[in-house]
Amino acid sequence: MRMKGYKLFDRSTRALVYGFQTNAIQRMLDFDYLCNRSVPSVAAIINPNRAGIQKVFWGTEEILLPMYKTIPEAAAAHPSAEVMVNFASFRSAFDTTMEALGQPSIKTVAIIAEGVPERMARVMAATARKMKKTIIGPATVGGLAAGAFRIGNTAGTIENIVESKLHRPGSVGFVSKSGGMLNEAFNIIARNSSGVVEGIAIGGDRYPGSSLLDHILRFEANPQVAIIACLGEVGGTDEYRIVEALKAGQIKKPLVIWVTGTCSKILPGSVQFGHAGAKAQTDLETADAKNRALKEAGAIVPESFDSYGDEIRKVYEGLLAEGKVRKPEEPEIPKIPMDYAKAASEGIVRKSTNLICTISDDRGEEVLYAGKPLGRVLEDGMGIGGVIGLLWFKKEIPPWAAEFIELVLQIVADHGPAVSAAHNAIVASCAGKDLISSLASGLLTIGPRFGGAIDDAAREFKRARDAGLSPEEFVRDMKAKGVNIPGIGHRIKSVKNPDKRVELLIGYARENFERTDLLDYALSVQEITTAKKGNLILNVDGCIGILFIDLMGSCEVFDERDIDDVIRYGYLNGLFALGRSIGIIGHILDQKRLDSRLYRHPQDDIAYMLPEFE
């Protein structure tokens, strides 16, 4: 069913919303629900970046709104949607509006953007007029039809809507330039009459798409409207068209109007009010001149804005006494649940959390590492070692400790292509897997046999020492169990051909650590094992594990529990995985650059030893 020409919106009006404005869309739907509309006023969303669906609330339930990338698609799929609420930016407001006007089904476009150039606004307005369509805006919040349809964010919060009786029609048709004053006007009208039927803000620009008079004439024709109220503005000559219409007898309903900006006469000539159109360029455009002309033409013009509401009240009470308006019925107002986020911010609800995080926080302006802003971390030059201190231990460790960690990372960074991790990563890369998959494939080899010796050495040596075992007892004990001592033994290196890396680590520890008890214990163990066989030396894995325990013992920020945690949770495996990732990534990139082909292990390198099939 088509609406009468004087009505832009009714309870069945549906709109396309251009722009992914989830808040505004929800507000439109909440208004619908408040008004007991049977169908949501938003038919679909147009989002140039993404098509699909969007989940929104309809009262307490959730519903899905379709989302299209282009206006023609949306218009074709929703031919009953006659309105487009255009949230496009000032840059694309023109193109999108012109495209919308080109859709036969779209009759009204509300343009929210501020800063649309005058020429574009004029072309849009002239085009709409030629096609007998309506533009509201640009530079406006929009407007609403009470109890029927709301453009975007018009009228603010639900509380305000109920307070200003916008959930059901009253008897006043209101139009202003300013969108900012719309709420106030709704309030004034609701307090002095039965409220508005419709309220429109045409926007504060010099060339709005529809004029004050366009809407006043609609109100004149709309039998629901008994009183017309209007707020004009200094600048432009729009109000003179109202004067002419009054004189021509086109406006018969009482018109209460006030043109704001009467103060401009005392302001220096250059003051530009917030609205682009609000600057008088001739005497005719001043608020005083317009108010005078309107009054002479028969409009009800108060002495000042201060008595604007009183004038509306007088007219309303007069019409009420004459029986020309009736007090509207007050419908029951459905309750709209408060959004969780809002309720939480107001401290009305609480809920227990499912996750806890104690190391970092990304909610503020700057990410925090163990409470320390990242900027400070960088300023203090904490380095990778320092950051590991913050994120693994939640502690600021001294520079010598941070440096030791970095030393370890450098030492473990790579060990050639043949070791498990690098080999696996290379095979994966050659199979065409991406960097991350190949890296994961390499990292997955780290465990008890590969890299895990660091952890094991730390654990076993610490256990033995804490248990008060002498080095001899420890060696004997391990032998009795039939277990190799983790961290002892090297394939090539020996007492005579010592491992440089181990020497370097020990040198650093001796120089910087306060205590090296566990190292000393391990070296005593080494004395026993190397006496048996020259290559049973403390290897680099063992050295790292053992020295890390000494580092923690030398550092007052750590206590016994921290040391236990390191052993229990595999911190040292983490250190190995972190350092080795550098080398693994290197190998993968190497293979990518070489454009290596699929690796297939040579069959002659495999002993095929199958059971006989019977």
Place this chain on the structure above:
Amino acid sequence: MAQRGIREYDAKKLLAERLPDYADDFDYDGQIALVTPETDLEVVAIKNPWVKKKRLVVKPDQLFGKRGAHGLILLDASWDEAKGYIQENMGREVLVGSVVGTLNTFLIEPFVPHEREEEELYVAIKSEGDRDVIYFSTRGGVEIEANWDSVTEISVEVLARPEELHLGERLPAELGEGRKMVGRFVEGLYRLYRDLGFAYLEINPFVIADGKIVPLDLVARLDDAEAFWQRRSWRGIEFPEPFGRALTREEAYVKEIDSRTGASLKLTILNPRGRVWTMVAGGGASVIYADTICDLGFAGELANYGEYSGDPSTEDTYDYTKTILDLLTREKDLEGRPKCLLIGGGIANFTDVAKTFKGVVMALEDYKERLRETGVEIYVRRGGPNYEEGLWIMRKLGERLGVPIHVYGPETHMTRIVSMALGGE
């Protein structure tokens, strides 16, 4: 975003550079130089060798007209005379209309001798809703307003396509043999006006000298909303402050805060000794408060026009409020009456009222002593999200400040606090 005047210098440069794209026989060379207090005149002479070879015109280029009538134009001068004139007048305070201002920008261009006034032509283009209007007259010059009946008015629909203009044919026949060239010029000028973001353009007069069209005096306004599209065409063009309004220190400070935030903070001081100070949230409401003060007969008492809107941060609101409080508490009212601060506003859409009052409250606390000493009464009116708490904060503040604070919400008409404060209700 609005229509903004540009310097005659910039407009002429733009014409010289871009008009030939539209009217290929337009070869005005744009010989013109701009002089500000920082300009070294010797450098001007090096960059513009013509200044030493030609007779010159010198005039202020500060967005005001009728310079001839104000005796602010030097005609047919040598370079030495031009320099002397500029040195003499730079920094001079002059009265133009009702505005006093300082001369600080001059333009120099070649003097175009023309014998008779009849040679001066007039063209102006203005925008008007559904159409643009081109005004043309063969009787241009300073008397154009007196000769307005000589003006031909050509109306062009805003939807008209450029190829269907045929403006030349619509110019008066009396142009004679020049009609073709002037026609091409006017049509080119109009198309440039449309394409390059003009909102107003008047050339009065232009002349034909040695077979070339030369604009002598020019006024132009651009629609600054087009800046995004015109960033190449407008390169280097600035929008100067209107003549005569040097900002006060406080106004400049607020303007600076305004320019670095997305919010809108405005301050215009009307009368620093005024009794009524306003601090109103929202552009629409701020005008209406100032209106009401004037309409109720207190225009003379109004100290400032002030607006804060667009959800300014607590810090910006605090700085803004302090600026106003500092001005407000500099001296007592000369007649010993209380001074008034109106913290007004309509009903906010989504701005949390309690939150925006935070910066205001902080500033008021800072100025507690001075507010008391000056004898200030504060009136508050506001509505919108969380307004009850906002108003409660203000009432509690009153107890601490020791100055009267009267606090109202949406149940009270927006501007009623004006009459309460001033009408002694």
